[in-house]
Structures are given as structure tokens and as C-alpha cells.
Amino acid sequence: MSTFRKRFLANKTAVFCSVLLLLLCLMAALAPVLAPHDPTQMFQEHRMEGSSGDFMLGTDQFGRDLLSRIIYGARVSLVVGVSAVLVSVVFGTLFGLIAGYFGRWVDGFIMRCMDVLFAFPEILLALAIVAALGPGTFNTIMAIGIVNIPIFTRTVRGAVLSIKNLEYVESARAIGASTKRILFLEIFPNVTAPLLVQSSLAISGAILTESALSFLGLGIQPPDPSWGGMISEARRYMELAPGMIIWPCLAMTVTILACNMFGDAVRDILDPRHRGK
Secondary structure: OHHHHHHHHHOHHHHHHHHHHHHHHHHHHOHHHHOOOOOOOOOHHHOOOOOOOOOOOOEOOOOOEHHHHHHHHHHHHHHHHHHHHHHHHHHHHHHHHHHHHHOHHHHHHHHHHHHHHHOOOHHHHHHHHHHHHOOOHHHHHHHHHHHHHHHHHHHHHHHHHHHOOOHHHHHHHHOOOOHHHHHHHHHHHHOHHHHHHHHHHHHHHHHHHHHHHHHOOOOOOOOOOOHHHHHHHHOOOOOOOOHHHHHHHHHHHHHHHHHHHHHHHHHHHHOHHHOOO
């Protein structure tokens, strides 16, 4: 653990991105304190205004403060992104452990089911699930979580296949350890590294998918603010008030870029081939 900490602190990209993500999380958690206005409050006399003393980033077509909506939108995007990835991690890890350890027909059945999910483009599958379940925060989380399960299943399965025949696992079998103990106490701790990297990368994809669903009107429903919904509303007014589409796009870009760069940095830190460099 101390070695990982030293390598993490020595990696400037990892430190910078972790600080940026921490600030985004704090902004989302402290949204009621940091937001200058209620994100749903309308100031009819200030519709589509530019930056001013009262509205730092301007207002939208209903006179709502863009800064307040972006801050609250960060809460929605991060909650949906992290929650959806947690759903994917739990089920994907369970399926991957079972498929990789037992093999044979169990492995074949689970992976063919994952192949069926992989056969659909991610956004189309998420659209189909949300259309069947109905729009809303919980259904959006479940849809994105289901879409990402195959990725984690394959990641964990591949790691299990390379681990399950090693000496320490064979020793656990020899002393009569139960299958549950072998899976969760012997094998699982050794697949957490690729799982951590995949999780950090999947969060950015989940945020992007949530924004796409909200853009299409099937994600977070008005008047609750979400970056995708703000972009969808702003496309009709982008020539009159370009800030309406610039600021939510910028917020989404920074968040997704930070998640991706953090995941890449953690992957480099955990990769044995980079040790000593």
C-alpha cells in the first residue's frame, strides 16, 4: 500500500485529476451552499442574459441561473455515474468470478449472455431499457448499469482465468477451503487492480450516457437540472445565447476528461511494466 501511495503521489496526472475530481464531488455535495440561486427559480425579466453580477454565467430561456443549474447538474451526473458503475461492478464481478472459476458450461452460458448484450450499441441498449422502464433517475441508473455489466464480467473473468491455477489457490483447495472462500478471499483481492481501473474509466462513460439520455428526453426529467438536458434545451437558442450550451458542455468535458485521465494514470501506476520508471 505504501508503494502504491508513493507511486500515486509521484504521478502528477493522477494527483491533478484526483484533486479535480474531489473538487467536483465537493461542489456537487455542497450544491445548496455554493449555488447562488435555486436552479428552478425563474427570473422572467432576465431571460437569456449574458454574464452579470447577479448571474455569473448568464441565464437560460426561462431566466434560470446557469451557474446554479450546472452545479446541481454535477450532482445528478456524478450520482448517476457512480451509482450505475456500482451496479455494474457488483453484478459484473459476481458473473466474472463464477464464469472464470467454474468454466465449462457455466462459463459458456454466462459469456453468451454477455455477448448478446455486447451485440447492441451501448446507447441503443440504454435507450431500449429506459423506454421499457420509463424515464427517471433510478431507471437511468439501472439502464446504464445493465449496459456496462458485460465489460466488468469480461474484465474479471480474464483476471480469474490467469489466477485460478496459481499455487496459492491450489493450496487453498488442498486444505479444503470452500468455493466461497476461494472466490472472495483468495481470488477476488487479486482482481481488484483491473477492476479499479475499469471502474474509473466506466464512470466517464456512464456520465456521457446519462447526458445522452437526458438530451433525448429519456433521462433526468425537467425541471431537475442535468447537463444533457441543459444542452438539449440550449440547442434552439445557441445563436442568441451561446453560453447556454457552452458552459454545460465545458463542465461535462472537464469531468469526463478528468475521469479518463485518472483511470489511465492509475492503470500506469498498477502496471508492473512501468515500475522503476
